[in-house]
Amino acid sequence: xxxxxTEQDKHFLKMAIDLAVENIKSGGGPFxxxxxxxxxxxxxxxxxxxxxxDPTAHAEISAIRNACEKLQDYQLEGCSxxxxxxxxxxxxxxxxxxxxxxxxxAASKDDAASVGFDDSFIYNEIPKAIHERKLDTYQALQKExxxxxxxxxxxxxxxxx
Amino acid sequence: xxxxxTEQDKHFLKMAIDLAVENIKSGGGPFxxxxxxxxxxxxxxxxxxxxxxDPTAHAEISAIRNACEKLQDYQLEGCSxxxxxxxxxxxxxxxxxxxxxxxxxAASKDDAASVGFDDSFIYNEIPKAIHERKLDTYQALQKExxxxxxxxxxxxxxxxx
Numbered sequence: 001x002x003x004x005x006t007e008q009d010k011h012f013l014k015m016a017i018d019l020a021v022e023n024i025k026s027g028g029g030p031f032x033x034x035x036x037x038x039x040x041x042x043x044x045x046x047x048x049x050x051x052x053x054d055p056t057a058h059a060e061i062s063a064i065r066n067a068c069e070k071l072q073d074y075q076l077e078g079c080s081x082x083x084x085x086x087x088x089x090x091x092x093x094x095x096x097x098x099x100x101x102x103x104x105x106a107a108s109k110d111d112a113a114s115v116g117f118d119d120s121f122i123y124n125e126i127p128k129a130i131h132e133r134k135l136d137t138y139q140a141l142q143k144e145x146x147x148x149x150x151x152x153x154x155x156x157x158x159x160x161x
Numbered sequence: 162x163x164x165x166x167t168e169q170d171k172h173f174l175k176m177a178i179d180l181a182v183e184n185i186k187s188g189g190g191p192f193x194x195x196x197x198x199x200x201x202x203x204x205x206x207x208x209x210x211x212x213x214x215d216p217t218a219h220a221e222i223s224a225i226r227n228a229c230e231k232l233q234d235y236q237l238e239g240c241s242x243x244x245x246x247x248x249x250x251x252x253x254x255x256x257x258x259x260x261x262x263x264x265x266x267a268a269s270k271d272d273a274a275s276v277g278f279d280d281s282f283i284y285n286e287i288p289k290a291i292h293e294r295k296l297d298t299y300q301a302l303q304k305e306x307x308x309x310x311x312x313x314x315x316x317x318x319x320x321x322x
Contacts, residue, residue: 005301013302020309024316030309050320053235055258056222065215074214084306089287090254096283096296097216097251103298106306115310116321122257126250127288135256136263140166141174145245145267148181148191149276155185159211160277 009104012036012082017106019046020059020084027051030115033063034082035100042079043067059083060091064098074161076100085112088119089126097161170265173197173243178267180207181220181245188212191276194220195243196228196261203240204228220244221252225259235322237261246273249280250287258322 012034019032029047036042045063049055060083068074079100085107087095095103113120130137152158173195180193190208197203206224210216221244229235240261246268248256256264274281291298313319 004297005299009299010301014305017302017306017308020306021312024309024312027320030313032309049235049258049322053229053233054226055229055235055237055260055322056217056226056255061217065217068214068216072214074210074216076216084309086300088254088258089250090252090258092287093249093251093254093283094217096279096286097210097249099216101297103296105298105300106302107310108300108303111303111307111310115314118257122254123287125257126253126284135261136165138166138170138263138265139247139267139269140171140265141178141267142269142272144175145178145181146272147178148185148193148245149268149272151182151185152191153276159188161210161216 005104008039009080009082012041012080013084013104013106015041015044016059016082016084019044023047023059029059030084031059032084033059035063035067035076035079036082037071037076037079043070056090058088058091059085060087061094064094068098074098080104085109086119088112088117089122166265169200170241170243173202173241174245174265174267176202176205177220177243177245180205184208184220190220191245192220193245194224196224196237196240197243198232198237198240204231217251219249219252220246221248222255225255229259235259241265246270247280249273249278250283 023046031047043066048057080102109119184207192208204227209218241263270280
């Protein structure tokens, strides 16, 4: 796989790692991300969970939100995402929804776990059946919940994604 | 499991479904979420992906961000999250990071898939090895990426989460 990594990829990945280092000095978490299109940086993001009181403010989520705002689009078509660390399931999910063409990361989720982050734990929880998860989870009103989907399905004018 | 669902749970879950219906009328996606603490609504959220050009603006992520801003905390201790639909991996990951005490949802991810949303596809991708995923994914500079973690590990004053 390393064959598909260019020097330019390494350059942007190193930038994401440098952002992670800088972010620690600003009181944030040790994570950074860079989004690139046509070899130019569109936006960057760092981890501001505790600094912004926002558990979703991981580096990749922040970078995606910044890039989408800049591009005025909800899709990152043709973009590459560089992250200092393997995205957690939340960020990986966000990346799938944003649909970039490529993801390059440096540290692994096990590296992240080794310094106290829950990434591996959450990766283990996601594929489990809901009654097997550590988080108390229940389903109810499934029939009633089809109402919004029924309206959505029958709408002629809607933006699908 | 249904034994653990109270009438109050159903009330808040119905509220999330109603938000989903209302949100379609405002041009958003068919999803709503409600966050409750001590039997009071702390915050709500709806899907504004296409309306806000933000692929992360799912109902649960929006509700979590709103609730954390209101509570001025990055954790939703003692809170319950009600979602009109089973959270996608991005939102489920966000819920794990926010650490509420309970999650209650109505429609299933297969219901969501049946009206065109990628939830099931992303659930299938997350547990795969990176070279087996549909998204081109590469790892590089793993050694260099340990630098921010090394600094983090050795810091005495830091907010862990």
